[in-house]
Amino acid sequence: MAIIHIVxxxxxxxxxxxxxxxLCDRMLALKTNCVHPETKKTYIKSATGGKENSAEGLQNGxxxxxxxxxxxxxxxxxxxxxxxxxxxFVKSLGAVVSKVQVVDFAAxxx
Numbered sequence: 858m859a860i861i862h863i864v865x866x867x868x869x870x871x872x873x874x875x876x877x878x879x880l881c882d883r884m885l886a887l888k889t890n891c892v893h894p895e896t897k898k899t900y901i902k903s904a905t906g907g908k909e910n911s912a913e914g915l916q917n918g919x920x921x922x923x924x925x926x927x928x929x930x931x932x933x934x935x936x937x938x939x940x941x942x943x944x945x946f947v948k949s950l951g952a953v954v955s956k957v958q959v960v961d962f963a964a965x966x967x
Contacts (some may be wrong), residue, residue, distance in 0.1 A: 858963045859902070860926070860961050861924060862959070862961070863959065864959040865957070866919065866921045866957055867920055868953055868954060868955060869953055872893050877921070883908065884906060887901065888901045888904040891911040891936060891943055893935070902926040902929070903925065906964060907922065933961060935952055
């Protein structure tokens with residue numbers, strides 16, 4: 858069953874627009890940079906993201922949101938805990954990100 862992976866960022870006040878853009882570009886590039894260890898093929902089915910623009914005012918400092926789709930929970934587990942491209946990306950966040958929130962779900966599973 859497909860898993861939807863949502864990542865939300867709040868950036869530090871001192872983060873420059875260029876730093877924010879770089880992080881966003883690198884986040885979206887994970888779709889092509891993350892390769893499955895067995896198949897040697899990319900395994901993120903889709904990836905999109907953008908700047909938060911809700912009129913509800915419930916963002917709690919979150920400014921950028923990214924949504925990725927994975928084939929199954931095993932792929933998400935590999936991505937989260939073992940994929941070298943993803944782990945290197947995560948390691949780079951501290952310089953510009955003040956808060957990260959991540960949620961995953963399988964559509965229709967309650």
